[in-house]
Amino acid sequence: MSASLAERTEPVAIPPPVLDNVPVPDDVVVRNLSIAYGAAAPVLRGVSFAVRRGETVALIGANGAGKSTLLKACLGLVPPGAGEVQVLEQVFGGRALRRSGPREALRTIGFVAQKHNLVLRLSVLSNVLHGFLAQHPGPRCWLQATAPAALRQRALQVLDRVGLAHLAARRADTLSGGQQQRVAIARALVNAPRLIFADEPAASLDPAVGEEVMQIFTRTSRETGTTLIFTTHHLDHARRHAQRVLGLKAGMLVIDAPVDRLQREELHGFYD
């Protein structure tokens, strides 16, 4: 890890993964990131943190604190005004993601939005096959009737992971909101991404279904070793499903701590 991150809080309890005695580099490194939209006041101010491979991280903060902007910067959709974002260092050869091109990014990074953006008139299976778009452009690969057998098989496997293989042939608009969000998770997982960003994945769901979706999400990412960074307003989700919590307040990172060291009061006081 870079020496320039030495000043960041160092509370991460999880030891870095080691392959053949060589520590694996962090999946996400954000250094002194500041972003302003146009001439407005900065939305992010000097944010620095690093996320290790396989970690599950909750990003919390009040409305307008800058959570989505931070995710967009990590996805290369918003350029840093100052500072630097590195994502999946080895894959991108140490270059900042914004210089790597969106297609390359899509292959190794999954994204799940608050609104699932499924194609509602298509089947569940076709929607999951859409996850292959970056790898296999062209309609032959993302329609269930014409997709190669190997891709269909893979899509069915991930549907099974989220408990929906039995609904593969159903039109997406006949599913409940929770089931649709599980399809969106399957679509994100189908490329076996190393890293998933999720922007309030349970926000539009009722508490029971939201909890179920978060459980499926964190279990599948744990089982597949996928690094997961999700934003949430549900402190319970952060506590139950993340290993570590990042807290943004007015664009500044004011919490960076393993969840088991955070006091309940500290989290609740955060929104005061």
Ligand SMILES: Nc1ncnc2c1ncn2[C@@H]1O[C@H](COP(=O)(O)OP(=O)(O)OP(=O)(O)O)[C@@H](O)[C@H]1O
């Ligand atoms: N494209 C944009 N152009 C101008 N201002 C923007 C843009 N996107 C976000 N902002 C502003 O940046 C600030 C932070 O927004 P952002 O969406 O990152 O916050 P957030 O923490 O994700 O909020 P929420 O929890 O409400 O989704 C807000 O004041 C917002 O109005």
